């Protein structure tokens with residue numbers, strides 16, 4: 001993996017290609033000329049000190065900023081070669097293809113079943129047997145089925161934090177996404193729940209392209225294939241995780257991963 005520079009050839013296995021991306025919140029530039037590729041069916045971790053733009057970057061990949069006023073975005077984001085900021089992009093379809101989970105699990109105050117069935121329903125599925133199948137497959141896919149199969153019609157808010165986070169992942173899987181974005185998905189969880197999510201993520205990469213923001217460098221080195229280091233809105237370095245953590249090319253990366261700042 002490399003930080004994408006210039007107009008080179010886009011490889012088939014590059015699911016996401018970002019070129020010269022700038023993002024401004026009003027006058028504050030939060031992303032500066034970011035160019036990177038995210039290879040298909042692999043995990044890319046985004047690391048860097050607080051406020052360096054990791055979450056902002058992740059949110060550009062499914063146009064989450066569309067919902068905020070005063071945000072200006074320049075540059076290009078391509079998914080499967082398609083410009084996601086093109087005016088004819090269907091944003092509802094984009095968010096189905098590129099799903100996101102957040103730091104705090106946010107299930108709806110509905111049953112486990114209804115949480116997972118929600119997405120397929122809003123995309124038009126009404127057949128009961130199809131919904132049942134999708135809910136079961138998605139919960140299995142999120143390694144949650146065995147824990148909830150006897151309480152499908154009870155409130156999702158009665159689940160533990162770790163179970164709620166896996167439910168949020170099941171909710172994404174139910175609409176058959178291609179890319180899963182995770183913004184510090186384990187930072188509110190205990191070590192056992194964290195381990196279960198980490199195991200799950202490494203299984204999910206067989207089918208999905210995954211981007212994960214983490215403050216935990218052990219986590220990044222344990223689970224990711226590629227790591228990107230951000231500082232003050234700039235992408236300083238992106239490389240295979242093994243390389244970035246052992247032979248970083250930039251002194252600032254080395255200082256960060258060795259704990260000298262951040």
Ligand SMILES: Nc1ncnc2c1ncn2[C@@H]1O[C@H](COP(=O)(O)OP(=O)(O)OP(=O)(O)O)[C@@H](O)[C@H]1O
Pocket residue numbers: 025028030048049050051052053054055056057068
């Ligand atoms: N909705 C917003 N409106 C205005 N400025 C914002 C908004 N969200 C983030 N910022 C600013 O953009 C910069 C990058 O923030 P961002 O949350 O992307 O960083 P981060 O690396 O994810 O931080 P953390 O690790 O603390 O979550 C910061 O200066 C932040 O204050």
